[in-house]
Each structure stands twice: as structure tokens, then as C-alpha cells.
Amino acid sequence: MAEAESLRAAYLVGPEEGRLYAMGRMRAIFKADGEETAGRYSVSEWWLEPRTLGPSVHAHADDHVFYVIAGSLSLCIGDQWSEAAAGTYAVIPGGTPHSFENRGAVAAGFISFNAPGGFEAKMADIAPALAGADLRM
Template sequence: MADPQVIKLTAGTGRIYEMPGMRAIFKADEAETKEAYSVSEWWLDARQTGPGAHSHETNDEVFYGIGGVMAVRAGEEWHDIAPGDFLRIPAGTIHDFENRTYARAGLLNFFIPGGFERNMPAIVDWFKENG
């Protein structure tokens, strides 16, 4: 495990994962945070669905609006998240996100504890195969 370090990235940079209509940009992950959390941006094109309903049994997630308006599901309720809006989703809660608008939208995601980034190559492959 690498020693903690200051990380400074310019807008749009990081470890980028492209999926149809969706882009994830990881800013910090388990290697840089001693597995405490990961931070990523998620950008969806206009009228684009997200990853689909799912849950993480041992991980909390925080979503923070950074662009446009994203619809985020937490349990059975959908919330519109605009820039500056905050939503915490506890471990075990079914959640999803999608862009229902006609403009690109983005969320900053904190995944606690870290490790989600390990799944990204398989997620990218799934979206390539399934659209």
C-alpha cells in the first residue's frame, strides 16, 4: 500500500472508464486512501440510464451533484440531484441513477470503504457487450 499523498487533478482528469452514454472518472481509490474510500465522477449523456438498480452490502455511498440534474434512486424513492445537492445512501440500500434531462449531468461519488474501482474493467466490458 502506497503512503498517503496529496492528489491534485485538473478537471476531467483521473482514471477514465468509458461506457455507452456514461463516463466514470476515478480521482482517488483504495491504493491512495489505504482502502478507506474511493472518489469518482459519473457523467451521463442526456436521456441516459445508469448502472441499473443494485446495492452494496458493506459500503455506504455519497452522491453530490456537480452538473445538470441527475435522478438518483435510494430505496423506492427517486431524488433529483442538482449541483450542490447531497445524498447519502447507507449500505444495503438499493440505488440507481439516470439522467432524465436533455443535458449532460454529473455526480461526484464517495464509496466508503474503498475498493469499488476493482470492478470497473468488468463493468466496462458488460456495458460494451450489453449496451
């Protein structure tokens, strides 16, 4: 590894800080990605209003780790739906079909760690598509 790569600056990202993607009943705030992580990973915070659909079941090459921080998140991994309460981790290897939604009566939030980096570049297409969709259950 080149010395310049290992000398990236450390920093703090406060609550509600980062790159916001508003998608109607859902929002994502990217906390670290791209040059900040040398393309190795991305970290984002996702929030869904009560009774909100997520994206359709999909798969992509990067690995995900979701950590539920508030409410309860309905997760589809493979072909099985499960309820994930606050404090739950979900490990989703690349290529695994998955989705999420909030079937509950309170907001649900989760942290998404993606590796390798690059998922953030897809948000330019994902955000407008979800913002234009009716995500109400």
C-alpha cells in the first residue's frame, strides 16, 4: 500500500451531517465513501417512515452489513423475510437478493456498511427512482 493511501485524514461526522439523499418517505445520509475511504467501503444511515416500502428485491456485487439503530426493519434476505429489531445486525454477502421495508408504526433506521466502496455512485439513479415512487404500504 502506498504511504499516501494510508495517511487519509480522520474526521467526525455529526448527527444529520453527510450527503443527504431524500427519497420521499425514506432518506439516506452517506457518512463516508469515495475518496474519504479510498474506495474501500461506504457507510450510510437510512431512515424509513412508518409503513414504508423499500426497494424491490435486488442483488449487487458489494457486501452489506446492516445494523438496525431504531424501530424494527423488515428484511428480505434470499427469499425469506424477517423482522430485525434495534440492535440487530444483518450480514448480506454480495450477490444475495435482498430488500428492506418498515412495516411498523414508528420510524426505522439502520446503518449500512458496504464493501468495497462504490455503492454511493449508484445513488444518482436510485434516489430519483425511489423519490418518484409511492412507497406507502
